[in-house]
Structures are given as structure tokens and as C-alpha cells.
Amino acid sequence: VPYTINDIAKLAGVSKATVSRVINNIKTVDPNLRDKVLKVIEQVDYRPSAIARGLVKNETSLIGIIVPEVANNVFGVMIEGISKVAELHGYDIMLSLTEENTQKEINYLNLYRDKQVDGIILSSRLLKQEHIDLIQRFEIPCVLVGQKSTTPSIPSVHLDNFSASYEAVKTLIRFGHHKIAMIRAPLGDEQSGEERFRGYAAALADEGIQMEENWVAVSGFSAADGYMAMNKILQSGFTPTALFAAADRIALGAMHYLLDQGFSIPRDISIFGFDNIDVAELVRPKLSTVHYSSVELGMTAVRNLMKLIKKEEMPLQHTNIPHQIILRDSVAPCGR
Amino acid sequence: VPYTINDIAKLAGVSKATVSRVINNIKTVDPNLRDKVLKVIEQVDYRPSAIARGLVKNETSLIGIIVPEVANNVFGVMIEGISKVAELHGYDIMLSLTEENTQKEINYLNLYRDKQVDGIILSSRLLKQEHIDLIQRFEIPCVLVGQKSTTPSIPSVHLDNFSASYEAVKTLIRFGHHKIAMIRAPLGDEQSGEERFRGYAAALADEGIQMEENWVAVSGFSAADGYMAMNKILQSGFTPTALFAAADRIALGAMHYLLDQGFSIPRDISIFGFDNIDVAELVRPKLSTVHYSSVELGMTAVRNLMKLIKKEEMPLQHTNIPHQIILRDSVAPCGR
DNA sequence: CTGTTAGCGCTTTCAG
DNA sequence: CTGAAAGCGCTAACAG
Numbered sequence: 046v047p048y049t050i051n052d053i054a055k056l057a058g059v060s061k062a063t064v065s066r067v068i069n070n071i072k073t074v075d076p077n078l079r080d081k082v083l084k085v086i087e088q089v090d091y092r093p094s095a096i097a098r099g100l101v102k103n104e105t106s107l108i109g110i111i112v113p114e115v116a117n118n119v120f121g122v123m124i125e126g127i128s129k130v131a132e133l134h135g136y137d138i139m140l141s142l143t144e145e146n147t148q149k150e151i152n153y154l155n156l157y158r159d160k161q162v163d164g165i166i167l168s169s170r171l172l173k174q175e176h177i178d179l180i181q182r183f184e185i186p187c188v189l190v191g192q193k194s195t196t197p198s199i200p201s202v203h204l205d206n207f208s209a210s211y212e213a214v215k216t217l218i219r220f221g222h223h224k225i226a227m228i229r230a231p232l233g234d235e236q237s238g239e240e241r242f243r244g245y246a247a248a249l250a251d252e253g254i255q256m257e258e259n260w261v262a263v264s265g266f267s268a269a270d271g272y273m274a275m276n277k278i279l280q281s282g283f284t285p286t287a288l289f290a291a292a293d294r295i296a297l298g299a300m301h302y303l304l305d306q307g308f309s310i311p312r313d314i315s316i317f318g319f320d321n322i323d324v325a326e327l328v329r330p331k332l333s334t335v336h337y338s339s340v341e342l343g344m345t346a347v348r349n350l351m352k353l354i355k356k357e358e359m360p361l362q363h364t365n366i367p368h369q370i371i372l373r374d375s376v377a378p379c380g381r
Numbered sequence: 382v383p384y385t386i387n388d389i390a391k392l393a394g395v396s397k398a399t400v401s402r403v404i405n406n407i408k409t410v411d412p413n414l415r416d417k418v419l420k421v422i423e424q425v426d427y428r429p430s431a432i433a434r435g436l437v438k439n440e441t442s443l444i445g446i447i448v449p450e451v452a453n454n455v456f457g458v459m460i461e462g463i464s465k466v467a468e469l470h471g472y473d474i475m476l477s478l479t480e481e482n483t484q485k486e487i488n489y490l491n492l493y494r495d496k497q498v499d500g501i502i503l504s505s506r507l508l509k510q511e512h513i514d515l516i517q518r519f520e521i522p523c524v525l526v527g528q529k530s531t532t533p534s535i536p537s538v539h540l541d542n543f544s545a546s547y548e549a550v551k552t553l554i555r556f557g558h559h560k561i562a563m564i565r566a567p568l569g570d571e572q573s574g575e576e577r578f579r580g581y582a583a584a585l586a587d588e589g590i591q592m593e594e595n596w597v598a599v600s601g602f603s604a605a606d607g608y609m610a611m612n613k614i615l616q617s618g619f620t621p622t623a624l625f626a627a628a629d630r631i632a633l634g635a636m637h638y639l640l641d642q643g644f645s646i647p648r649d650i651s652i653f654g655f656d657n658i659d660v661a662e663l664v665r666p667k668l669s670t671v672h673y674s675s676v677e678l679g680m681t682a683v684r685n686l687m688k689l690i691k692k693e694e695m696p697l698q699h700t701n702i703p704h705q706i707i708l709r710d711s712v713a714p715c716g717r
Numbered sequence: 718c719t720g721t722t723a724g725c726g727c728t729t730t731c732a733g
Numbered sequence: 734c735t736g737a738a739a740g741c742g743c744t745a746a747c748a749g
Contacts, residue, residue, distance in 0.1 A: 047494075049726055060736045065728060073734060090518070095495040096441065097726035099432045101741045107475075107496075115464075116457040116659070124451050128478045137492060139443075140476040142464045156473060158383075159431040160443075182426070268663055297663045304665065323452065324660040327604055327633045329640065385742055396720045401744060409718055433742035437725045 048091045057085045068093055099161065108164045108350060109139045109157035111150055117266070117294075118322040119339050120168070123190070126343025127166060134351055136163065145170050151179065158183050164350040166190055166343075170234045186353035190346045192236050193363060200353070200360040202346045206236050209335045209368040210244025210289070213317050216333075216370055217287045218252050221379035222315060225249065226285035227261045228274040228295050237266075241291045241319065259283045264295055271298025279306070286314060286379045293318035293325050293334055300328070300375070311377035321371055330374035337368040384427045393421040404429055435497065444472050444500045444686065445493040449481045453602070453630075454658040455675050456504070459526070462679025463502060470687055472499065481506050487515065494519050500686040502526055502679075507569045522689035526682045528572055529699060536689070536696040538682045542572045545671045545704040546580025546625070549653050552669075552706055553623045554588050557715030558651060561585065562621035563597040564610040564631050573602075577627045577655065595619045600631050607634025615642070622650060622715045629654035629661050629670055636664070636711070647713035657707055666710035673704040 050068075054061040059078055066074045067082040085091070099105045108131055112120045124140070131138055139162060141153040150169050154176065157165050165187040169176060172192045180187045180199060187199055194201035217225050227245045230238040242261070249256045259281035264274035271290060275298070278285070290296035296318030300310055308314055310330055318325060321336035349360035386404075390397040395414055402410045403418040421427070435441045444467055448456045460476070467474055475498060477489040486505050490512065493501050501523040505512060508528045516523045516535060523535055530537035553561050563581045566574040578597070585592045595617035600610035607626060611634070614621070624639075626632035632654030636646055644650055646666055654661060657672035685696035 050728095051726075061727080062729080062736060062738095063734090066735090069728080075734060078735085092491065092495050094436075094497065094726055096432060096435045096497050097741090098728075099741095100430075100436050100726080100743090101728050103741080105432065114457075115451060115460050116454060118452060118454065118457075121450075121452040121454075121457045124476075125478060128451075128476070137496070138476055140460075140464070140474055142461060155428065159428050160473070161430065161432050268659075294663075297660075301663065301665075323604075324633075324663065327630075327637065327660065328664050329637075386744095387742075397743080398720060398722095398745085399718090402719090405744085411718060414719085430742055433725090434744075435725095436727090436742080437744045439725080 047094075048089050050093065052089070053082065053085050053091050056089070057082045103161070105161050105163055106136050107139055107160065107162045108136050108166065108347070109141065109153070109160070109162040110166045110168075111141050111143060111153050111157075112168045113143050113145045113170060115140070115142060118324070119320050122323075122339035123168070123343040126338075126340035127347050128343075129340075130344045130347035134347070136347075143169070147171060147173060147175070151175060154179050154183075158185060164188075164354050166346050166350060168192075170231070170237065172235065186350055188346050188350045188353065188360070190342055197362050200349050200362050200364065202342055202349060202364045202366060203236060204337045204342075204366045204368050206240035207244040207247070209319070209337070210241040210291075211248045212244075212370050213319070213335050214245050214248035214289055215252075216372070217289060217315060217317055217376065218248065218254070220287070220315065220376060222285075222287035223252075223254050223379070224283070224285045225254075225260070225287045225289060226278050226283065228264045228271055228278070228288065228290045228299055229261055230266060230291040230295070231263060237291055245289055257283065260285065264291075266292050266294060268294045268298035268301070271295035272302045273298075275299035275302040286381050287317065287376070288314060289317045291319055293320045293322045293332060296332060296334070296375075297324070297328060300332075311375050312380060315376040315379070317376060325371075326373070333373045333376040334371050335368050336371045337366050342366050383430075384425050386429065388425070389418065389421050389427050392425070393418045439497070441497050441499055442472050443475055443496065443498045444502065444683070445475045445477065445489070445496070445498040446502045446504075447477050447479060447486055447489050447493075448504045449479050449506060451476070451478060454660070455656055458659075458675035459504070459679040462674075462676035463683050464679075465676075466680045466683035470683070472683075479505070483507060483509060483511070487511060490515050490519075494521060500524075500690050502682050502686060504528075506567070506573065508571065522686055524682050524686045524689065524696075526678055533698050536685050536698050536700065538678055538685060538700045538702060539572060540673045540678075540702045540704050542576035543580040543583070545655070545673070546577040547584045548580075548706050549655070549671050550581050550584035550625055551588075552708070553625060553651060553653055553712065554584065554590070556623070556651065556712060558621075558623035559588075559590050559715070560619070560621045561590075561596070561623045561625060562614050562619065564600045564607055564614070564624065564626045564635055565597055566602060566627040566631070567599060573627055581625055593619065596621065600627075602628050602630060604630045604634030604637070607631035608638045609634075611635035611638040622717050623653065623712070624650060625653045627655055629656045629658045629668060632668060632670070632711075633660070633664060636668075647711050648716065651712040651715070653712060661707075662709070669709045669712040670707050671704050672707045673702050678702050
């Protein structure tokens with residue numbers, strides 16, 4: 046049975062107001078009383094209830110995170126970034142996993158309102174107006190990560206997916222590749238899906254390369270999805286000299302399909318991924334990819350959230366995280 | 382400004398007790414009143430404050446998770462398991478990352494007490510008496526995952542690391558290997574460190590193989606650590622025909638070192654890992670490893686935690702999760 | 718079936 | 734500098 050502030054007051058022979066002052070480090074307390082109180086607190090190992098405090102102060106020092114999954118390294122790393130900065134600011138985190146299910150996202154948004162978190166970091170692949178409406182109605186500080194905000198009051202942190210893809214594909218072209226396939230991510234996903242595809246298309250167009258419909262396949266984010274997508278492209282009769290995949294795990298799945306089919310990477314087909322997840326460097330051939338810092342993504346999101354919470358300064362509606370082309374062994378000059 | 386139960390009471394022309402009954406689904410409410418209240422709630426989109434409710438009920442429907450990291454697939458997957466079952470039971474999760482820092486673990490344990498979580502899942506690699514004492518003093522339900530409990534009131538979920546390692550190494554021996562190196566995990570880690578090593582040692586001993594000191598190197602859990610550890614073993618003058626690593630990422634790091642040195646896997650050296658992380662199957666050669674379900678680990682932990690919370694039934698002090706040897710391409714018969 | 722009342726553990730005026 | 738008192742939003746007896 047934990048001690049309450051009343052117990053401490055009684056034991057120390059003071060009022061609970063005084064105890065409150067002591068635990069909140071308010072200087073206007075007689076040093077003698079303060080010591081007495083502190084001693085009692087120490088003795089019985091008293092800790093104030095965050096719940097009760099939350100009720101009266103309307104603050105929980107909690108931030109809620111909503112992400113699709115956490116077994117995926119991209120999100121794991123991002124959460125570590127979030128956690129680090131949140132801790133620095135004295136915030137703890139609640140975590141909710143949605144499996145990209147919009148209804149769950151909505152539910153968790155509501156849950157976070159119930160729990161009165163001080164702020165929310167939302168990473169949704171299919172951002173809908175419904176999300177935005179809900180967030181605005183709550184008036185809970187919220188920052189979007191991975192998708193671009195469509196509303197001034199809700200800042201977002203993301204990368205420039207278009208440029209990143211554009212540069213990746215340009216790199217492939219510079220290596221002499223023209224027949225470049227792409228395994229793209231789902232259609233509703235504005236950033237990882239659409240933008241990364243647009244960058245690919247633009248790079249080809251700029252070089253006067255006529256892309257055919259069967260050059261691109263749509264895929265989920267898993268390696269298994271990538272495996273199947275690669276099969277689909279080859280089945281269509283198109284044999285590219287290079288592949289650009291919208292995510293590393295997709296790329297890895299595709300690579301396995303190609304290896305299983307007897308292709309040699311990168312001799313027969315070069316492969317370019319996206320995300321630079323931890324294993325990109327642990328496979329052979331090591332995967333060329335677009336790097337950006339998921340840690341930075343998470344950290345920046347929290348920093349912006351802090352601004353929002355403290356209302357000192359309005360963060361920019363859009364914050365871009367830098368990206369970088371990483372050339373590794375999976376890309377070689379075109380041999381055909 | 383969110384509505385409170387008082388507002389609803391006023392708007393619906395009833396007492397707040399009645400509103401409370403409605404939102405808590407207590408049947409003894411006149412259907413007319415209930416409808417009226419429900420309508421108002423709907424209209425203004427009222428949601429009861431979980432904080433206030435928590436204060437009076439002494440329940441938060443929150444469970445706290447303490448893990449070293451989340452960028453590591455093992456923990457990511459485990460958390461997904463936890464999340465799934467927790468959600469099923471109506472619990473939400475708080476997450477804290479410790480980077481294996483004992484002081485942080487203690488801090489978070491304390492934090493969870495402040496926040497009055499209903500239960501805690503603790504995954505610590507270096508479990509100390511200090512943890513145990515703290516948990517017992519709190520009287521907060523807590524289950525350990527990954528380490529074995531030393532206290533009847535604190536159940537734990539883990540695998541039989543000794544047997545798993547034993548079987549893995551026996552498998553290597555069955556393939557004709559005798560000169561089997563091991564890269565083991567840190568000394569203080571009773572399970573992944575000590576037990577996995579003991580299994581290795583026992584398997585060798587049972588076959589009458591005399592293990593030398595330079596056959597084993599100690600390593601952290603990262604691929605980089607594994608890379609260096611493999612270097613150390615080779616530098617010592619020992620060239621094994623097989624390697625058993627205490628974790629897949631260690632194995633992967635070691636594999637890269639060997640490939641960099643011009644060895645062929647598995648022709649020159651067979652490699653056996655542990656954990657069956659997602660990428661074990663995404664590398665070439667595919668990694669042989671000890672499989673266990675991290676999802677199951679997490680789910681079982683929550684199930685036990687629920688028993689503890691609901692006090693219906695005391696869970697077993699020790700619950701073992703099954704494991705399984707997975708033979709893939711990284712292991713071949715000994716050629717020497 | 719419904720309203721009144723008394724808290725849950727804390728912070729915060731407001732007097733003294 | 735300190736204590737009394739009110740109240741955060743809700744639940745839970747207890748009468749009626």
C-alpha cells in the first residue's frame with residue numbers, strides 16, 4: 046500500500062501543501078521543514094502519484110507514438126530516436142501499433158486523447174482527412190512523420206522522396222542502365238508509394254527513356270512481397286538490367302528471387318534499394334540504397350513536438366531530412 | 382476545451398452519477414435517460430478522462446515494457462507479440478528503452494510505479510537483486526522475459542538456452558565438425574551469455590572434444606562486434622571448421638569477416654546462429670540458426686502478466702518457449 | 718432506477 | 734513561510 050502525500054504530511058507534522066512544495070522544489074520553504082519532509086519521504090520511499098498530478102495539472106509528460114509496426118527496422122530505429130529526445134525533455138512514451146489499419150489509427154488517436162498524452166507522433170502510410178480532422182478537434186499537439194502535412198497547424202517531418210528516387214535512378218542510368226524496372230510501394234501511400242515512383246518516372250523521362258507498363262510492379266513492404274513482385278516483372282517478359290525498389294526489404298526479396306532464378310547480382314542485374322536498413326550492409330552483395338537517418342527523423346519529430354507543446358515557436362509545416370545515395374556492391378555498370 | 386462528465390450531466394439534465402452509469406454500461410438505467418445521455422455524448426463527442434478514472438479506480442489499463450533496444454529485430458518482434466495480446470485484454474503499452482543500462486532500468490521501474498501501470502514486462506540482460514527488490518517492494522505485477530526468475534512471486538518466460546545451444550552444436554558435430562569456435566555473448570548475461578555457452582561446452586565435452594581457450598571469443602550483440610570477435614579467433618591461430626554464434630547478428634558479422642578474408646561459407650567454415658531474426662533468411666548463404674518465436678515470448682509474457690494482474694491464478698515461475706534447430710545453407714559437412 | 722455525497726492524491730489560491 | 738480549503742474528472746456507496 047503506497048504512501049500518499051497525506052501520510053507524509055502527517056508523519057512530518059506539516060500540511061500537505063508544504064509537502065507538495067517540497068516535492069515540487071519550491072524554494073519558499075523553511076529549510077528545517079524541508080529537511081524533515083525529505084527525511085520522511087526518503088524513509089518510507091514515497092513517490093508522488095503521476096496520475097493525481099496529471100489530473101490537476103492537465104499534463105501527463107507522456108507522448109504517444111503511432112506506427113504501423115516495430116519489427117521493421119526503419120520504425121525500430123525511428124522509435125529509438127524518439128525515445129532518446131523525449132527522455133531528454135522528461136517525456137515518456139506510449140506506443141501503439143496499427144499494422145497500417147486506418148481504423149486502428151483512429152482508435153489509438155482517440156485513446157491518446159482519453160489518456161491525455163501531451164503530444165502525438167503519428168506515422169501513417171495512408172493518411173486520410175479523418176486523421177487530420179480528429180487531431181484538429183482534439184487540439185493535442187501532433188506531428189506527422191513520413192507523410193507530408195496538408196494542414197499548417199500539424200507539422201510533418203519526412204524526406205524528399207521524389208528527389209531521392211530521382212537521384213537513385215539517375216545513378217543507375219549513369220552506370221549505363223536503361224532497362225530499369227521498379228518495384229514500387231502501394232498506391233495510397235503518398236510518400237513511399239507515389240513520390241518514390243514519380244522520382245523514378247521523372248529520371249527515366251529526363252533521359253528520354255521510354256518506360257513501359259510492365260517495367261513496374263506494385264508490392265507491399267515485405268521481402269516476400271518483393272520476391273513475388275520480381276517474379277511478376279520477369280513473367281511479363283521484361284528482363285531489366287537494373288532494378289529500383291521502393292524499400293530495402295523489397296529489394297532484398299527481389300534479389301533472392303533473382304538469385305534463385307540463377308541471375309548473378311550485379312553482373313546480370315543491378316539492384317538499388319531505399320531506406321538503408323541495418324541489414325543492407327549485411328547481405329552479399331551489399332545493397333546500394335538511399336540512406337536517410339531514421340533516428341534523425343524520430344528526433345526531429347520530437348523536437349518539433351516539443352515546440353508545439355511549449356507553444357514557444359511554431360515549427361515549420363514541412364521539415365525535410367537529408368538523404369544520401371549509398372553505392373555498394375549490388376550496382377555495377379551495365380553489361381548489356 | 383474538452384467536455385467533462387459534469388457538462389454532460391447538465392446538458393442531459395441528469396446527475397453525473399447517471400452519466401457515469403451510462404458510460405460504464407451499468408444496466409440499471411432507464412432506457413430513456415440512457416438514450417438522452419448517449420445523444421449528448423455523441424453530440425459533443427465526449428470522452429471520459431482516463432486519468433480521472435485511473436485516479437479513483439487505481440487502474441490505468443497500461444502495461445509498461447522495459448527492453449534494451451527496439452532497433453534489434455528480436456525485441457521488435459517481441460513487442461509486437463506483447464502489443465497484440467495486451468490489446469486483446471484492453472491494455473495499452475508504455476515503452477522504455479534502456480540500452481542495457483541498469484540504472485536506466487531502475488529508473489524506469491520507478492517511473493512505472495509513479496505512473497501506476499497495472500503491470501510490467503521487464504527484459505533485462507543483466508538482472509540484479511536490485512531489480513527484484515524494487516519489484517517486490519512495489520507489489521506491481523511483473524514478468525521477466527529472457528531471463529530466469531529467482532523469485533516465486535515474479536514469473537519469467539524464456540527459452541531453454543542450454544539445450545538449444547547444445548542441440549545446435551551437436552548438429553555441427555553430426556556434420557563432422559570438431560574444431561568448432563564459439564562467439565559468445567557477455568559474461569554477465571545469464572541466459573544469452575552463460576547458458577548458451579554452457580550448452581556449447583557440454584556438447585563438445587559429451588563428444589570428447591577438447592575445447593581450447595582460444596576457441597571462444599566474447600562479443601557484444603551487434604554485427605560489428607561479431608566481425609571483430611571472428612578476427613580475434615583467427616588471429617589467435619585457431620582456424621575452426623565451424624562457428625557457433627550466440628546471436629544471428631553476431632553470426633552475420635562473423636560471416637562477413639570470413640568472406641572478407643576470402644573464406645567460402647559453408648565450404649571452408651560452417652556457421653550457426655541463434656535467434657532466427659528476419660534477415661537470417663535474407664542473406665546468402667542463408668543462415669542456420671536456432672529458432673524460437675519472439676512473438677510467442679511476448680505473448681506468453683502478457684498472458685502470464687494478466688494472470689498476475691487478475692490474481693485468478695498464479696502463473697508458473699518458469700515458462701519455457703520451445704525452440705527448434707533450423708538448418709539452412711550456412712552449414713555443410715566438414716570437408717577437412 | 719436516480720441523485721447526493723464523499724472521496725481518489727495531488728496542486729493551488731488565499732489568508733494568516 | 735505555512736496551512737486551510739477548494740477542486741481536477743471521475744466512481745462508488747448510500748439513501749431515497
